Amino acid sequence: MGDEVLSIDGLHVSVDGTEIIKGLSLTINIGEIHAIMGRNGAGKSTLANVVMGHPAYEITAGTIAFKGVDLDEMEVFERARAGMFLSFQYPASIPGVQVGTFLRKSVSSVRGNSAPSARDFRKELMGHMDSLNMDKSFLSRYVNDGFSGGEKKRLEILQMLLLNPSLALLDETDSGLDIDALRVVADGINSIAPEAGCLLITHYQRLLEHVKPDFVHVMIDGRIVRTGSAELAGELEAKGYDWLEA
Amino acid sequence: MSGDTARDAVGDYQYGFHDPENATIRFDKGLSEQVVRDISELKNEPEWMTEIRIKAYRRFIEMPMPTWGNCDMLNQIDFDAVTYFLRSSKGTENDWDDVPDDIKNTFERLGIPEAEQKWLGGVTAQYESEAVYHSIREDLEEQGVLFLDMDSGLREYPEIVKKYFATVVPASDNKFSALNTAVWSGGSFIYVPKGVHVAMPVQAYFRINAKNMGQFERTLIIADEGSSINYVEGCTAPTYSTESLHSAVVELIAMDGAKIRYSTVQNWSANVYNLVTKRGVAYADATIEWVDGNIGSKLTMKYPSVLLKGEGSHAEVISVAYAGKGQHQDAGAKVHHLAPNTTSNILSKSISKNGGRSSYRGMLQVTPKAHGCRSKVVCDALMLDSESQSDTYPTMEVGNSSADLEHEASVSKVSNDQLFYLMSRGHSEAEAMGMIVNGFFEPFTRELPMEYAVELNRLLELEMEGAIG
Ligand SMILES: Nc1ncnc2c1ncn2[C@@H]1O[C@H](COP(=O)(O)OP(=O)(O)OP(=O)(O)O)[C@@H](O)[C@H]1O
Numbered sequence A: 001m002g003d004e005v006l007s008i009d010g011l012h013v014s015v016d017g018t019e020i021i022k023g024l025s026l027t028i029n030i031g032e033i034h035a036i037m038g039r040n041g042a043g044k045s046t047l048a049n050v051v052m053g054h055p056a057y058e059i060t061a062g063t064i065a066f067k068g069v070d071l072d073e074m075e076v077f078e079r080a081r082a083g084m085f086l087s088f089q090y091p092a093s094i095p096g097v098q099v100g101t102f103l104r105k106s107v108s109s110v111r112g113n114s115a116p117s118a119r120d121f122r123k124e125l126m127g128h129m130d131s132l133n134m135d136k137s138f139l140s141r142y143v144n145d146g147f148s149g150g151e152k153k154r155l156e157i158l159q160m161l162l163l164n165p166s167l168a169l170l171d172e173t174d175s176g177l178d179i180d181a182l183r184v185v186a187d188g189i190n191s192i193a194p195e196a197g198c199l200l201i202t203h204y205q206r207l208l209e210h211v212k213p214d215f216v217h218v219m220i221d222g223r224i225v226r227t228g229s230a231e232l233a234g235e236l237e238a239k240g241y242d243w244l245e246a
Numbered sequence B: 001m002s003g004d005t006a007r008d009a010v011g012d013y014q015y016g017f018h019d020p021e022n023a024t025i026r027f028d029k030g031l032s033e034q035v036v037r038d039i040s041e042l043k044n045e046p047e048w049m050t051e052i053r054i055k056a057y058r059r060f061i062e063m064p065m066p067t068w069g070n071c072d073m074l075n076q077i078d079f080d081a082v083t084y085f086l087r088s089s090k091g092t093e094n095d096w097d098d099v100p101d102d103i104k105n106t107f108e109r110l111g112i113p114e115a116e117q118k119w120l121g122g123v124t125a126q127y128e129s130e131a132v133y134h135s136i137r138e139d140l141e142e143q144g145v146l147f148l149d150m151d152s153g154l155r156e157y158p159e160i161v162k163k164y165f166a167t168v169v170p171a172s173d174n175k176f177s178a179l180n181t182a183v184w185s186g187g188s189f190i191y192v193p194k195g196v197h198v199a200m201p202v203q204a205y206f207r208i209n210a211k212n213m214g215q216f217e218r219t220l221i222i223a224d225e226g227s228s229i230n231y232v233e234g235c236t237a238p239t240y241s242t243e244s245l246h247s248a249v250v251e252l253i254a255m256d257g258a259k260i261r262y263s264t265v266q267n268w269s270a271n272v273y274n275l276v277t278k279r280g281v282a283y284a285d286a287t288i289e290w291v292d293g294n295i296g297s298k299l300t301m302k303y304p305s306v307l308l309k310g311e312g313s314h315a316e317v318i319s320v321a322y323a324g325k326g327q328h329q330d331a332g333a334k335v336h337h338l339a340p341n342t343t344s345n346i347l348s349k350s351i352s353k354n355g356g357r358s359s360y361r362g363m364l365q366v367t368p369k370a371h372g373c374r375s376k377v378v379c380d381a382l383m384l385d386s387e388s389q390s391d392t393y394p395t396m397e398v399g400n401s402s403a404d405l406e407h408e409a410s411v412s413k414v415s416n417d418q419l420f421y422l423m424s425r426g427h428s429e430a431e432a433m434g435m436i437v438n439g440f441f442e443p444f445t446r447e448l449p450m451e452y453a454v455e456l457n458r459l460l461e462l463e464m465e466g467a468i469g
């Protein structure tokens, strides 16, 4: 057993009085890649958002800990600074805020004293953008404003690479990506994976061909109903979810 | 007002320091015909200007308060408590070293001389009623560009001043333009000769230091045929618990094919009444642009306007307003399409926070003979909480059916998803708000000279700190 990055224990979550997560436990160690699959509306994004601290969700029972520290009292930005990262299924757009400025500010917030100098940051940024096949012109565009679906996902991965988290929650980062982009995103995940815990939420096996998960969990109606190895993903793709329902 | 309440009212106002008042001449509080005569006499003005002042004073007395804006706040103004003239130095210096030390310190804290060296074509600094420092680059002077404080302008070029003064904003326009015409002092006088382009912006800096002070600067800019000028002004005042009145008049004249851009970042402390009349007239194919930011003051009432008098002329008004606790920003734009094929763009953005109120008040007029006009008006309001207020009062008078007019208005709130997104990238709630707010104002900020843009962003970020949570 390696070090625990994320430990979720007996989690129940409600939004506006409706229970969405109904008793969920999950442990992720450094160097592990976990995939979560499940139908639309099963509660996958809710799980990711709750771990990151979205204020709309109420934890009615259970605990979430990051590197052994209970997250209950920790604000969203403190979680980010502690090394948690969420790649959003639907990243928000921030009109008027240029990508370049936003990235620089985010890196200095999250990495604090160990943030790179302006020149090193630039170098790092250019390197990652090259590997993600992102044109420099992105830097002067506004954050996610008018971005195509795939462009938004690339920007999420760019942020992940720059912020270098020890826990990465990737919510359908593979959706809407073309084949080349899927490969660069997978490369990105693989590059941080050895030093981090990764939780991939996905509907498709194709990402898992490039990023080999250690565990695949099936989520139905707010619970994990089955956990298996990478092969489970293929099985789900072939058979759907009906056979797993109680 | 207790110290705490005063601080509450003005927030963390960073220009809130003040210097001891070292007046060389200070008029008694209150206004009378004699005070008006005394100001004119003190300045050794020609008879005709004294006449203009006296007439304007009489109009001021007769005229009622405006019935729009914020009447409650307006009626709180005690005209008898205002000092109408205060001289702090012996004259206007052209050498920075000759400016009195205390005044020099003030402007140095505000970064004025550095800015001049780096990026300005000329600078004038007004302290209370009069300019204390003035300079213009030699190359501009050689090209015949006149850039003086208004008092010197009147002294040295009376024929030009007489020809244009109060032709764009008559004294009788409104109560505050009458007041300004009666007691005006300081401001800028600019003449750009035919075909001369002033590439570097010229800047004026206005500072009120004394308590209960009234600052009534008067600015007149004339851009002759085919010329262009970019004028920038900034305003601050220290934080007192008593109120000050700033009531300026600005007149712009853009002759055929000329272009004037006039940018303002107003950051008066939150006990200054800022009641300003700004208007420009554009002749054939001329362009007038108002870039107007209102961050400070208790009450601002200001509607930069353009008279599109010549065929093919163009008006651009980009304004932002930030209304925090106890503040009312009543701002907007007025464009009068008086000639055929004239065009205008109005973009107004406002933010209200902590119970502040921002209003957009606009007027768009197209006269019957003005064929083929185009105008686009966009008003966006951003509300940072539910106790704040935003309202719009657009007026349109369209007398020519060929006009192509667009009007869009929106009121939005900062979405939780935006905040969550930014916070998940390590930004505190205040920092996230600051980014969203700066992004919202970006279409304005990017029009400002770099130094002003940076300063404005920093200011708004400071505003977002504190009162959150
Ligand atoms: N803020 C919210 N307000 C109301 N209902 C919500 C909210 N967030 C989630 N839900 C509901 O909770 C359920 C789970 O949503 P969630 O987004 O977690 O599903 P998901 O598994 O990510 O689905 P998908 O595969 O479509 O992304 C859905 O029925 C959704 O409508």
Ligand SMILES: [Mg+2]
Residues within 6 Å of the ligand: A044, A045, A046, A089, A171
């Ligand atoms: Mg989802």
